[in-house]
Amino acid sequence: MKIIICLKQVPARDAVLRLNSASCWIEESDLTFEVNEPDLYALEEALRLKEKHGGEVVVCTLGPARAQQAIKEALAKGADRALHLDDNVFISLDAFGIAQALAAAIRKEDPDLVLTGLQSDDSGFAQTGVILAELLGLPHATIIMEIQAQEKSLKVKRELEAGWFEWMELPLPALLTIQSGINKPRYATLKGIMGAKSKPIQKLGAGELALTAEALEPRQKITRVYTPVKAAKTQFFEGSPKEIAETLLDKLKNEARVL
DSSP: OEEEEEEOEEEOTTOOOOBOTTSSSBOOTTOOEEEOHHHHHHHHHHHHHHHHHOOEEEEEEESOGGGHHHHHHHHHHTOOEEEEEOOGGGTTOOHHHHHHHHHHHHHTTOOSEEEEESSOSSSOOOOHHHHHHHHHTOOEEEEEEEEEEOSSEEEEEEEOGGGOEEEEEEESSEEEEEOTTSSOOOOOOHHHHHHHTTSOEEEEOTTTTTOOTTTTOOSSOOOOOOOOOOOOOOOOOOSOHHHHHHHHHHHHHHTSOOO
16 A cells, blocks of 8 residues: 655744744744644554555645655654655745645656645645545545545544544545544654654656746635734623623623623
8 A cells, every 4th residue: 555645844832933024934944843743643553554455655745845854754764755845936826836745746646645744734725635536536524533445445443523523434545634643753762763764755856846936826825824812801780780790691691702
């Protein structure tokens, strides 16, 4: 079974974030980065499937040169090789553009299974995985909490709202977006870290993928990022205790919407 795991590098969770000069995103020049947490669970699930059913795990990452740190971490944990999509054309892509670039690289690999994290810790759109499935023409399922692989199909457990779950079956090849908590991600061993140095990392640009800047033009743009203004506001209710209670209940239900 050939499994492609899409891996993203995001700002570290404990990093101090500052807005850039255009106030349209965060200033990345002095940040530390790490692997997107949901993608770590997807990677672990891919490695477990490989250990159980055989095959190979291929990492696919889109990002600048610093993203190789995330790739090497995945290789040290047990992935076999990696595809690194690095090109100035790939800067500031939206979810659709990212999915287009990933699809162009993954299509050549002809995988049995593609795994992504449910969403990224930075933008959190949860769009790239499902758009990627559409572009690849693959059946897909989201928010996966358990995978049972069979010879030509998968049985997966999805998380629904209000604590509900559902089981569904879909044929291979397929794409799944993995929910955090599906497993316990492993640490890289010293042997794995040393072995990662000899594992191949194939660098791919827009030219190798037959993509142009025009084709990747963003369909949605972040126009402004800002910190909400905090303002204290106090209301005094007058009347009888019954009238005050009715007013308070109305405010909680229709304005605060906590009831």
